Amino acid sequence: TQLLEQSPQFLSIQEGENLTVYCNSSSVFSSLQWYRQEPGEGPVLLVTVVTGGEVKKLKRLTFQFGDARKDSSLHITAAQPGDTGLYLCAGGRGDYKLSFGAGTTVTVRA
Amino acid sequence: DTAVSQTPKYLVTQMGNDKSIKCEQNLGHDTMYWYKQDSKKFLKIMFSYNNKELIINETVPNRFSPKSPDKAHLNLHINSLELGDSAVYFCASSQSAGGGETQYFGPGTRLLVL
Numbered sequence A: 001t002q003l004l005e006q007s008p009q010f011l012s013i014q015e016g017e018n019l020t021v022y023c024n025s026s027s028v029f030s031s032l033q034w035y036r037q038e039p040g041e042g043p044v045l046l047v048t049v050v051t052g053g054e055v056k057k058l059k060r061l062t063f064q065f066g067d068a069r070k071d072s073s074l075h076i077t078a079a080q081p082g083d084t085g086l087y088l089c090a091g092g093r094g095d096y097k098l099s100f101g102a103g104t105t106v107t108v109r110a
Numbered sequence B: 001d002t003a004v005s006q007t008p009k010y011l012v013t014q015m016g017n018d019k020s021i022k023c024e025q026n027l028g029h030d031t032m033y034w035y036k037q038d039s040k041k042f043l044k045i046m047f048s049y050n051n052k053e054l055i056i057n058e059t060v061p062n063r064f065s066p067k068s069p070d071k072a073h074l075n076l077h078i079n080s081l082e083l084g085d086s087a088v089y090f091c092a093s094s095q096s097a098g099g100g101e102t103q104y105f106g107p108g109t110r111l112l113v114l
Helices: none
Strands: A005-007 A010-014 A021-026 A030-035 A044-049 A054-060 A061-066 A069-076 A085-092 A098-100 A104-109 B004-009 B010-013 B019-024 B031-039 B041-048 B055-056 B062-071 B074-078 B087-094 B109-113
Touching: A005 A085, A010 A021, A021 A085, A021 A104, A030 A069, A044 A061, A061 A104, A069 A085, A098 B087, B004 B087, B010 B019, B019 B031, B019 B087, B019 B109, B031 B074, B041 B062, B041 B074, B074 B087
Parallel strands: A010 A104, B010 B109
Antiparallel strands: A005 A021, A021 A069, A030 A044, A030 A085, A054 A061, A061 A069, A085 A098, A085 A104, B004 B019, B019 B074, B031 B041, B031 B087, B041 B055, B062 B074, B087 B109
């Protein structure tokens, strides 16, 4: 059973459109991370959020951690082909482990 | 100056064989991990070592045996390979063993068992 559920599983949009990826759980996390994985590569960290209600912006990417620290979202504004990849959320509960969601495959068409 | 490196990148082998995957990190981190990513892209933790000591050992067949000769290296040996072992195996490292630490991943080893 996965601790973190991501939705949607696949997302295909046109360049310039906006998109949102969701990461939900019934468990509370002390921190939540978002990674992006490109084909043939390992995941690379985008952001870590640790405070309930926290919002972090990274250029066109906005990350939000839910007030109860059980969910998170990633919003991309004016998506570009370079945003194409597998987006993974991962939650830490202070027990050495990072639990990953199943990922959202995002394709941005030029 | 690759941070986390793995060898080999591709591994094609027959069922029943024994194979090893090597991982090295030059970040000075204390903690290293092995993950398995299946065909549906789900990343599952297998093992973790902190300062050469095993701290995470998930439900993994005992055909899989990790070895950490020093803090910078974590190898994975697999005995009697099975078809279901086909996957991408990622090594990762983090500064310390806290669950919320940033993990730095290697490029992966694509294992195909025929």
